[in-house]
Amino acid sequence: MRTFRTALLTAAAAGLALTALAPAPAAAAPAPAPVPPKFLSAGQLPASLTPWTAGPVRQGAPQEGSVCTAGIAPAAGTRHRDFRTELDTGARQTITVATTTARARKLAADLRTALETCLDRMKEQDPGLEGEAFHHGRIDVEEGAYLYSIDTSYPEVGSTDIGLYSVGRDGRAVTVVEWGQMGELDGAPLEGFRKTTRTAVAKLY
Structure with a gap:
C-alpha cells in the first residue's frame, strides 16, 4: 500500500511539474476597432x-446650420465636416453610423422626408419667403443616394439663395451632403454635386 501511495504522489508531482512547464495559453487579442467611414476631401x-x-472632422451633429435636417440624426455615432471657399459658398458633410442596418435605413428615410418638406416648413416660419424645391432623382451607388435642390428668395430685398442636398447610405452609414451659395438653381453646379454625392457614398467604406 505504501508503495502504491508513493507511486500516486510521484505521478501527481510529475503532472504538476509538467503543468508548470507548459506554456500558458496566449490571451485573446482584442478585437480591432471598426474603421470609421471616410469623409470627402476639399478637392x-x-x-x-x-x-x-x-x-x-468634428464629433456629434452640427450645432447650427443644416436647417432642413436639424435634429434628425442622433449625436451618438455622428460626425461632420464643414467646407468653405473665399466666396460666399459653403458645404457640409455629415455622417452617422447607426447601430443596425434597419436603423440606418430608417434614418435615411427620415432625412429624405425632412428635405422634401423643408421648403414648406421654412415658409410657415417666414411668410415672406418664396422658393421652389426639386427632387433630382436617385443616384445608383451602394444602397442609393437621392439629390435635392431648394431655391429661396426674399422679393422685398431681392436676395436669392440656392441649396443642393443629398442623402446616401452604405450599410449602417448614412451621409448628408449640403452645398449652398447666393444665386439660383441655373447657376448651381448640379452635375458636379451629383458627382460629389456619388463619391461621398462610395468613399464611406
Whole structure:
C-alpha cells in the first residue's frame, strides 16, 4: 500500500511539474476597432471659382446650420465636416453610423422626408419667403443616394439663395451632403454635386 501511495504522489508531482512547464495559453487579442467611414476631401467638392478649404472632422451633429435636417440624426455615432471657399459658398458633410442596418435605413428615410418638406416648413416660419424645391432623382451607388435642390428668395430685398442636398447610405452609414451659395438653381453646379454625392457614398467604406 505504501508503495502504491508513493507511486500516486510521484505521478501527481510529475503532472504538476509538467503543468508548470507548459506554456500558458496566449490571451485573446482584442478585437480591432471598426474603421470609421471616410469623409470627402476639399478637392472632391464641385468646382468653384476659388479653392475649397476643408475644416476638421468634428464629433456629434452640427450645432447650427443644416436647417432642413436639424435634429434628425442622433449625436451618438455622428460626425461632420464643414467646407468653405473665399466666396460666399459653403458645404457640409455629415455622417452617422447607426447601430443596425434597419436603423440606418430608417434614418435615411427620415432625412429624405425632412428635405422634401423643408421648403414648406421654412415658409410657415417666414411668410415672406418664396422658393421652389426639386427632387433630382436617385443616384445608383451602394444602397442609393437621392439629390435635392431648394431655391429661396426674399422679393422685398431681392436676395436669392440656392441649396443642393443629398442623402446616401452604405450599410449602417448614412451621409448628408449640403452645398449652398447666393444665386439660383441655373447657376448651381448640379452635375458636379451629383458627382460629389456619388463619391461621398462610395468613399464611406
